[in-house]
Amino acid sequence: MDTKNKKCEFYMNEFLKLDKNERLPLSLTLHLLFCKECRTTVRKFTLAEQACKLSINKPVDDFDPSVDSIMKAINPNYEVNDIPPLSMKRWVVSGILMIIAMLFFGITGTDSDSQLSVSFYLVFAGIVTAYCAMFVGCNMDFFVKHINKFAQ
Numbered sequence: 578m579d580t581k582n583k584k585c586e587f588y589m590n591e592f593l594k595l596d597k598n599e600r601l602p603l604s605l606t607l608h609l610l611f612c613k614e615c616r617t618t619v620r621k622f623t624l625a626e627q628a629c630k631l632s633i634n635k636p637v638d639d640f641d642p643s644v645d646s647i648m649k650a651i652n653p654n655y656e657v658n659d660i661p662p663l664s665m666k667r668w669v670v671s672g673i674l675m676i677i678a679m680l681f682f683g684i685t686g687t688d689s690d691s692q693l694s695v696s697f698y699l700v701f702a703g704i705v706t707a708y709c710a711m712f713v714g715c716n717m718d719f720f721v722k723h724i725n726k727f728a729q
């Protein structure tokens with residue numbers, strides 16, 4: 578009994594030393610064929626390995642590569658934030674309004690003295706610069722991702 582246990586221990590150590598998917602040595606195979614306890618232990622190891630694999634390779638229903646679905650697969654408690662999609666509408670509308678205002682003041686303000694029109698154009702230049710800076714600042718996420726995409 579004692580010698581059998583030592584033999585089993587030796588063969589189990591041999592088994593645990595093996596790399597994944599490495600072929601079993603002949604002596605170990607023979608021992609597993611005749612020793613029921615070791616065979617059961619090896620089977621339990623195999624089942625445990627499969628159980629570990631299952632939790633990692635958990636399939637995602639109707640695979641959707643979006644971040645939200647991946648996050649949901651990792652953590653079922655993950656809440657999808659209802660962030661409205663990025664809208665360019667208000668930027669386009671305010672840009673068009675700005676151009677209309679510039680044209681309107683440019684046309685109606687031609688008879689006024691040149692010093693006033695210079696300050697008027699300077700103010701508009703400032704507004705356009707602020708508009709562009711705000712546009713880039715508010716959509717920084719998009720610009721950063723776009724730049725990263727080109728850098729790859």
Ligand SMILES: [Zn+2]
Nearest residue numbers: 585612614615
């Ligand atoms: Zn054994």
